[in-house]
Amino acid sequence: xxxxxTCEGLRRSFGKLTAVDGVSFQVGQGETYGLLGPNGAGKxxxxxxxxxxxxxxAGEVHIAGERMTPRANGAKQHVGLVPQDLALYPDLTARExxxxxxxxxxxxxxxxTQRIDQILEVIGLTDRQKDRAGTYSGGMxxxxxxxxxxxxxxxxxxxxxxxxxxxxxxxxxxxxxVENLATDGMSVLYTTHYMEEAERxxxxxxxxxxxxxxxxxxRRELIATIGEQxxxxxxxxxxxxxxxxxxxxxxxxxxxxxxxxxxVCLVDQAASRLPALLSAVASADxxxxxxxxxxxxxxxxxxxxxxxxxxx
Amino acid sequence: xxxxxxxxxxxxxxxxxxxxxxxxxAFVVPVALTxxxxxxxxxxxxxxxxxxxxxxxxxxxxxxxxxxVVPELExxxxxxxxxxxxxxxxxxxxxxxxxxxxWVIPAGFTAQVTSGDGGExxxxxxxxxxxxxxxxxxxxxxxxxxxxxxSLTVATAATAARGQLPQAELEALADRAAAADAIVxxxxxxxxxxxxxxxxxxxxxxxxFFLFFTVTFGITGYLEEGQQGTLPRLLAAPIxxxxxxxxxALGAFVLGIVSMLVLALASDLFLGAPWGPAxxxxxxxxxxxxxxxxxxSLGVMALVGSFAKTVEQAGNLQSIVALVLGxxxxxxxxxxxxxxxxxxxxxxxxxxxxxxxxxxxEQTVAAVLPAAAALVAFGVVTAIPGILRTWRAxx
Numbered sequence: 221x222x223x224x225x226t227c228e229g230l231r232r233s234f235g236k237l238t239a240v241d242g243v244s245f246q247v248g249q250g251e252t253y254g255l256l257g258p259n260g261a262g263k264x265x266x267x268x269x270x271x272x273x274x275x276x277x278a279g280e281v282h283i284a285g286e287r288m289t290p291r292a293n294g295a296k297q298h299v300g301l302v303p304q305d306l307a308l309y310p311d312l313t314a315r316e317x318x319x320x321x322x323x324x325x326x327x328x329x330x331x332x333t334q335r336i337d338q339i340l341e342v343i344g345l346t347d348r349q350k351d352r353a354g355t356y357s358g359g360m361x362x363x364x365x366x367x368x369x370x371x372x373x374x375x376x377x378x379x380x381x382x383x384x385x386x387x388x389x390x391x392x393x394x395x396x397x398v399e400n401l402a403t404d405g406m407s408v409l410y411t412t413h414y415m416e417e418a419e420r421x422x423x424x425x426x427x428x429x430x431x432x433x434x435x436x437x438x439r440r441e442l443i444a445t446i447g448e449q450x451x452x453x454x455x456x457x458x459x460x461x462x463x464x465x466x467x468x469x470x471x472x473x474x475x476x477x478x479x480x481x482x483x484v485c486l487v488d489q490a491a492s493r494l495p496a497l498l499s500a501v502a503s504a505d506x507x508x509x510x511x512x513x514x515x516x517x518x519x520x521x522x523x524x525x526x527x528x529x530x531x532x
Numbered sequence: 533x534x535x536x537x538x539x540x541x542x543x544x545x546x547x548x549x550x551x552x553x554x555x556x557x558a559f560v561v562p563v564a565l566t567x568x569x570x571x572x573x574x575x576x577x578x579x580x581x582x583x584x585x586x587x588x589x590x591x592x593x594x595x596x597x598x599x600x601v602v603p604e605l606e607x608x609x610x611x612x613x614x615x616x617x618x619x620x621x622x623x624x625x626x627x628x629x630x631x632x633x634x635w636v637i638p639a640g641f642t643a644q645v646t647s648g649d650g651g652e653x654x655x656x657x658x659x660x661x662x663x664x665x666x667x668x669x670x671x672x673x674x675x676x677x678x679x680x681x682x683s684l685t686v687a688t689a690a691t692a693a694r695g696q697l698p699q700a701e702l703e704a705l706a707d708r709a710a711a712a713d714a715i716v717x718x719x720x721x722x723x724x725x726x727x728x729x730x731x732x733x734x735x736x737x738x739x740x741f742f743l744f745f746t747v748t749f750g751i752t753g754y755l756e757e758g759q760q761g762t763l764p765r766l767l768a769a770p771i772x773x774x775x776x777x778x779x780x781a782l783g784a785f786v787l788g789i790v791s792m793l794v795l796a797l798a799s800d801l802f803l804g805a806p807w808g809p810a811x812x813x814x815x816x817x818x819x820x821x822x823x824x825x826x827x828x829s830l831g832v833m834a835l836v837g838s839f840a841k842t843v844e845q846a847g848n849l850q851s852i853v854a855l856v857l858g859x860x861x862x863x864x865x866x867x868x869x870x871x872x873x874x875x876x877x878x879x880x881x882x883x884x885x886x887x888x889x890x891x892x893x894e895q896t897v898a899a900v901l902p903a904a905a906a907l908v909a910f911g912v913v914t915a916i917p918g919i920l921r922t923w924r925a926x927x
Contacts, residue, residue, distance in 0.1 A: 268764070271764075271767075271768045272767070272768060273764055273767045273768055290767070290773070291772065293770035293771070293772070294770070296768060296769065296770040297770050299768060301764065301765060301768040303761060303764045303765060305761035306760075306761050307760075307761045307762045307764060307765040308761075308762065309543070309547060309760070309762060310760070311547050311550045311551065312543075312546065312547065316546070320539065320543050321765065321769070323539050324536060324539060324766070324769040324770075324771055325769060325770060326770070368765065369765075
């Protein structure tokens with residue numbers, strides 16, 4: 221697949237804090253790529269450099285062959301940005317908001333009118349287009365926020381955690397919109413800390429933590445990195461850390477981590493190893509209050525790769 | 533860049549038109565306050581001091597005041613004087629509100645002056661009638677200053693003659709010295725070098741005072757975009773950062789000009805207080821000063837705003853600076869030509885009002901140029917560090 225977006229060795233520091241440290245990845249034409257990581261992992265800083273909001277300390281971004289910098293107006297024409305926070309003027313109507321940004325992107329009068337009508341239809345605000353955005357519900361504002369990003373038909377749409385603080389109904393509508401965009405051939409770069417959103421929307425996923433891209437691939441490829449293992453969660457009464465250490469000694473257990481009041485183990489053939497795990501917990505003067513066995517998901521991949529939960 | 537800046541100006545103008553606080557700060561409050569102040573401080577041409585005179589001396593120098601200065605002021609319509617036999621009667625008249633103040637010339641006053649020892653002209657006032665009290669004191673001070681010169685002249689002559697001059701000659705000398713200069717006029721006492729009438733002065737003062745608040749709506753626009761989340765979207769658009777700053781500055785400039793011109797018109801039409809002569813020179817002169825004042829306000833507020841990280845911080849800092857500069861500049865009361873008058877020139881407000889005063893006096897555009905140049909200098913000198921600081925913080 222031909223790459224529309226190429227990031228090479230992106231690095232950015234704020235004082236002594238290195239927010240992004242050598243991130244490299246590509247997004248293909250028509251591909252939906254997810255940047256998955258907890259809050260503070262470096263997702264927003266990465267997309268700020270990709271969208272031309274921030275100058276990278278090192279590394280380069282190319283979009284459709286053009287190098288992106290804060291002054292690269294040509295490259296910026298290819299990008300639509302949907303910031304994490306609502307980015308619209310509450311005292312302007314939906315139509316006025318769209319019209320202002322359409323003018324900024326240089327759409328001529330006929331094209332502007334056509335695109336605004338289309339977008340209002342897509343985001344379901346045709347009937348409320350003359351109302352001020354400040355009077356909209358949270359979900360309507362979110363939809364308008366996304367509509368502004370799509371207005372000038374960018375080749376790459378960047379959505380920065382677009383469902384944060386959104387009710388379930390609006391969230392579903394947003395996810396459906398993003399799925400439709402991919403169907404229309406637009407490339408999408410989607411950042412989230414919701415594993416299920418990344419799994420549902422993204423063709424490929426980059427896992428980012430503490431400024432580093434620690435893994436990348438399809439969902440299947442990422443899960444394969446932790447092998448054909450089951451995830452066993454033991455709810456512990458007693459010393460969780462000692463129990464996790466004891467479980468780590470059991471044959472067939474490749475990792476064992478204490479997480480709140482649980483021990484989380486990656487185990488070959490979990491069913492046959494459970495008695496040994498229960499014995500190990502007992503040997504650590506703890507007891508098992510509950511057991512859960514499941515196939516690993518991206519949450520478990522993240523835990524496996526970083527030793528921390530995605531929502532930490 | 534210009535196209536993008538103009539788009540931002542148009543968008544901001546639309547937002548401001550829907551923002552009631554701008555209307556209130558830029559138009560309603562200045563006109564309302566001007567009206568209120570114009571009622572509190574009467575027009576000087578309508579002002580009349582009702583004063584009492586107690587002449588306990590009866591000598592020639594006392595007569596110089598009671599038969600010279602006071603009748604002259606009565607003739608000009610500034611004073612109505614009533615004689616009282618003693619200080620107690622004068623005090624009673626003040627307490628009863630018959631007169632607002634009284635001058636008491638003590639016994640031996642003439643002898644003291646003619647002997648070169650000076651003399652004490654006392655003033656009784658009603659504290660509740662501040663303006664009358666100030667005028668009465670001012671007239672007394674003016675006469676006293678005159679007498680001090682006379683005393684000095686007489687004392688010098690007496691010393692030089694080593695007591696050889698007869699008393700009659702000393703008195704004649706005192707009379708000649710007293711007649712050498714006219715007593716200070718009441719108009720000077722009230723208004724010093726101001727030539728704008730009080731209502732016009734107040735209207736223009738209120739206008740420039742609130743101008744410094746009005747332009748902050750534009751100056752803080754960049755911070756506002758950041759606070760409401762629209763800045764990333766602007767920065768991601770194919771426009772330059774300078775275009776955004778230019779758009780914000782242009783918006784503030786236009787808002788400032790419009791608010792000043794509307795206030796100038798409102799002042800003339802509704803309060804009968806024009807800012808300048810009703811001639812082409814006068815109109816152009818006011819226009820030049822308005823543009824220069826807006827430039828000054830933009831520069832000062834840009835510098836102040838560059839120290840803030842949030843809209844609220846910027847608003848607080850800018851309000852403090854606008855208030856202090858307004859007070860120094862004498863927007864609430866005429867500061868005259870003394871120390872306060874000099875201090876007023878440390879403020880753009882003072883220069884603006886001085887420029888209007890000069891225009892009223894000389895009636896030509898050229899009269900406003902020094903004040904306009906000072907205002908532009910204020911703007912440029914403050915804008916440069918303001919722009920550099922903002923640029924460094926945002927790029």
